[in-house]
Amino acid sequence: MPLLINRELVDNDSWQLVGEEALENNELPAGDIIVPLAFYQENSDALINHDGEVAIQLTGDDEIDGVLENPSQFPLIAIFIPALRDGRAFSIARLLKRAGFKGQIRAIGDVSHDRLDFLTRCGFDALEIPADRFSDEVFNAFSEFSVRYQGCEDDSRPVYRQ
Amino acid sequence: MYQYTQVDQQLVNERVAQFRDQTRRFLAGDLPDDEYLALRLMNGLYVQRHAPMLRVAVPYGMMSSQQMRTLAHVARKWDKGYGHFTTRTNIQFNWPKLEDVPDILEELAKVQMHAIQTSGNCIRNTTTDQFAGVIADEIEDPRPYCEIIRQWSSLHPEFAYLPRKFKIAISGGPTDRAASQVHDIGLHIVKNDAGEVGFEVLVGGGLGRTPVIGKQIRPFLQKKDLLSYLEAIVRVYNLKGRRDNKYKARIKILVNALGVDAFRELVEAEWEQIKESDLQLTETEIERVQGFFKPFEYDASAANDSSLETKLAEDQSFAHWVRQNTVEHKVAGYRAVIVSLKAHLKPKGDISHQQMDLVADLADKYSFGEIRSTHNQNLVLADVRQQDLYELWQILEEANLARANINTLTDMTVCPGGDFCALANAKTLGIADQIDAKFEDLDYLYDLGEIKLNMSGCINACSHHHVGHIGILGVDKKGEDWYQITLGGSDGEDASLGKVIGKAVAADEVADTLAKVLSVFVEQRIEGERFIDCVRRIGLTPFKENVYAPAH
Ligand code: HEM
Numbered sequence: 001m002p003l004l005i006n007r008e009l010v011d012n013d014s015w016q017l018v019g020e021e022a023l024e025n026n027e028l029p030a031g032d033i034i035v036p037l038a039f040y041q042e043n044s045d046a047l048i049n050h051d052g053e054v055a056i057q058l059t060g061d062d063e064i065d066g067v068l069e070n071p072s073q074f075p076l077i078a079i080f081i082p083a084l085r086d087g088r089a090f091s092i093a094r095l096l097k098r099a100g101f102k103g104q105i106r107a108i109g110d111v112s113h114d115r116l117d118f119l120t121r122c123g124f125d126a127l128e129i130p131a132d133r134f135s136d137e138v139f140n141a142f143s144e145f146s147v148r149y150q151g152c153e154d155d156s157r158p159v160y161r162q
Numbered sequence: 163m164y165q166y167t168q169v170d171q172q173l174v175n176e177r178v179a180q181f182r183d184q185t186r187r188f189l190a191g192d193l194p195d196d197e198y199l200a201l202r203l204m205n206g207l208y209v210q211r212h213a214p215m216l217r218v219a220v221p222y223g224m225m226s227s228q229q230m231r232t233l234a235h236v237a238r239k240w241d242k243g244y245g246h247f248t249t250r251t252n253i254q255f256n257w258p259k260l261e262d263v264p265d266i267l268e269e270l271a272k273v274q275m276h277a278i279q280t281s282g283n284c285i286r287n288t289t290t291d292q293f294a295g296v297i298a299d300e301i302e303d304p305r306p307y308c309e310i311i312r313q314w315s316s317l318h319p320e321f322a323y324l325p326r327k328f329k330i331a332i333s334g335g336p337t338d339r340a341a342s343q344v345h346d347i348g349l350h351i352v353k354n355d356a357g358e359v360g361f362e363v364l365v366g367g368g369l370g371r372t373p374v375i376g377k378q379i380r381p382f383l384q385k386k387d388l389l390s391y392l393e394a395i396v397r398v399y400n401l402k403g404r405r406d407n408k409y410k411a412r413i414k415i416l417v418n419a420l421g422v423d424a425f426r427e428l429v430e431a432e433w434e435q436i437k438e439s440d441l442q443l444t445e446t447e448i449e450r451v452q453g454f455f456k457p458f459e460y461d462a463s464a465a466n467d468s469s470l471e472t473k474l475a476e477d478q479s480f481a482h483w484v485r486q487n488t489v490e491h492k493v494a495g496y497r498a499v500i501v502s503l504k505a506h507l508k509p510k511g512d513i514s515h516q517q518m519d520l521v522a523d524l525a526d527k528y529s530f531g532e533i534r535s536t537h538n539q540n541l542v543l544a545d546v547r548q549q550d551l552y553e554l555w556q557i558l559e560e561a562n563l564a565r566a567n568i569n570t571l572t573d574m575t576v577c578p579g580g581d582f583c584a585l586a587n588a589k590t591l592g593i594a595d596q597i598d599a600k601f602e603d604l605d606y607l608y609d610l611g612e613i614k615l616n617m618s619g620c621i622n623a624c625s626h627h628h629v630g631h632i633g634i635l636g637v638d639k640k641g642e643d644w645y646q647i648t649l650g651g652s653d654g655e656d657a658s659l660g661k662v663i664g665k666a667v668a669a670d671e672v673a674d675t676l677a678k679v680l681s682v683f684v685e686q687r688i689e690g691e692r693f694i695d696c697v698r699r700i701g702l703t704p705f706k707e708n709v710y711a712p713a714h
């Protein structure tokens with residue numbers, strides 16, 4: 001799937017999102033992996049010995065207070081967007097930023113053109129776009145607006161402090 | 163009123179271009195239907211029975227005469243020559259073509275108007291008192307705060323995909339003319355013991371399927387904390403509001419499920435984190451925005467007028483109109499005029515392009531070029547010299563805009579219902595006509611006094627039927643239109659939800675049923691008692707008995 005990092009297409013991504021079957025059978029691939037928060041919590045001891053880095057994937061239903069206590073233990077946090085209308089990811093990313101998270105925040109799932117700019121402003125630096133929703137036009141998404149009212153993770157100053 | 167800065171204008175222009183591109187991608191097949199649906203809704207575009215419907219924002223009900231002329235132009239050029247004012251002070255056009263909408267928006271942008279967030283699951287137009295700034299009983303003019311909220315909520319990157327729509331209303335003082343208690347957030351401007359002016363904050367009001375009156379979560383909020391507190395509330399809602407069932411997704415359901423105390427704790431904890439951030443409003447910003455809403459340079463000699471007295475004595479129809487359709491202004495010699503969009507046998511809230519142009523001209527001539535829309539679907543010219551009232555009345559009368567029925571039974575608030583709305587269970591317009599026809603006698607209406615009648619064509623409650631003194635709800639019974647009647651609702655500072663009096667009545671019996679209800683009131687009222695107070699005092703039983711008495 002096309003992956004944008006800092007608004008540019010990259011093709012050398014080391015991260016693998018571990019699929020459900022592999023999780024069920026506990027057959028983790030070697031290398032850098034992304035696993036769901038619940039799986040991580042259940043298997044954190046075993047994962048210490050994983051051959052590669054381990055990142056977590058959050059969804060809107062996860063209880064994330066624990067993660068917010070020390071997000072920087074993870075090199076990357078992915079947030080899964082199940083559907084266009086589900087806007088929780090925007091708030092979750094901002095909470096991670098506020099908790100001091102410096103690693104990569106990656107949007108996965110239903111990620112497409114008309115949300116890319118807002119996602120970026122809320123702190124996502126990596127955007128994984130399903131292949132059928134990707135075209136060169138998506139890069140326009142970042143320049144549709146040259147002005148804004150609110151402060152956000154890109155710049156905390158609202159219009160009245162600029 | 164507020165004038166766009168370069169940033170405001172740029173943002174609206176860029177939104178038009180963005181929507182044009184979204185529509186192009188949709189028509190080219192690059193944007194799936196359900197995705198375009200969400201995006202077009204966020205720009206006020208519904209698809210209805212006959213055609214798309216475009217809802218244009220009238221932020222907190224304020225329009226300039228120039229904006230009104232543009233609305234008239236839009237109605238002429240792209241619609242069938244009329245528009246419909248809604249209970250959230252916006253205007254809807256029922257007949258535009260999808261392909262034309264980007265052009266309409268471009269035309270609107272030229273006069274600082276837009277359709278941003280007039281629909282969809284995002285923060286909607288903030289509404290307020292139609293007499294803001296001109297009424298003596300307000301503590302402070304709420305409009306600057308509405309504008310500050312408009313800017314904060316417009317294209318907020320975090321809050322574009324909330325669980326459900328989100329509506330905020332502000333009342334400027336103890337008398338609530340903004341229905342603030344039935345909004346997701348209601349703000350009341352209050353003064354604390356130290357004499358500081360700030361906001362009381364209510365949360366979780368709303369109508370629709372599950373009507374709820376808002377609950378207080380903060381008795382006093384300082385002005386500088388307005389946006390940080392709102393952001394805390396909306397963030398908690400965005401994270402915790404239900405997303406599995408759209409009928410349970412409004413904030414009222416979350417507040418009720420958690421209990422207001424637990425909800426408050428979450429909000430206050432979130433607020434702690436952000437109250438000292440850049441979100442804090444600066445004194446300079448508040449003053450800058452307040453600068454747009456300064457009192458006009460009123461004519462000091464207006465109070466010396468004696469012609470009004472004479473005219474009132476001479477012309478009884480005029481006297482009725484002044485009593486019903488004008489309101490005392492805080493400046494002596496001025497009055498606020500309500501332009502009735504409740505003409506006899508006409509769809510309530512509808513206005514033709516000729517009427518729009520006329521109202522614009524009248525605003526220029528008599529009321530500093532400004533017009534307001536009300537949440538009861540009327541218009542207001544807020545600053546008219548009393549010596550001009552007679553002339554103004556004659557012109558309005560000529561244009562069918564002076565029916566002297568404000569706050570009476572026929573000043574009905576009515577949604578478009580089954581004639582236009584795809585969600586309707588029943589028609590509303592014909593029933594409104596039936597009521598108009600039955601209660602045409604003005605003397606009878608004046609004798610009945612203040613009554614608010616609200617009628618919705620389905621449970622979505624676009625016309626706030628739960629909070630009408632009399633509410634009428636259209637229901638579908640085996641393909642036929644039936645109407646359920648509630649009594650005792652109010653959307654004022656004494657907000658309450660009406661109670662159903664019994665089984666629904668057939669379409670041809672609605673007006674007769676109201677007559678039975680009103681006859682109980684006439685019989686039972688004590689001197690000077692309003693209908694709503696009488697219902698509260700005597701309860702529903704006498705009304706039920708009369709309405710459902712077995713026929714002889
Ligand atoms: C004709 C197209 C319209 C459609 C499809 C429509 C649809 C809806 C729906 C689905 C809701 C319920 C939302 C919920 O409970 O979450 C709603 C609520 C509402 N609508 Fe409309 N509406 C239309 C026109 C209008 C008009 C003409 C007005 C004003 C007269 C209006 C004012 C409102 C208001 C004030 C509410 C909020 C009630 C509440 O607090 O729950 N709408 N609308």
Ligand code: SF4
Nearest residue numbers: 577583586619620624
């Ligand atoms: S109340 Fe129902 S019928 Fe009336 S406009 Fe709203 S959705 Fe349509």
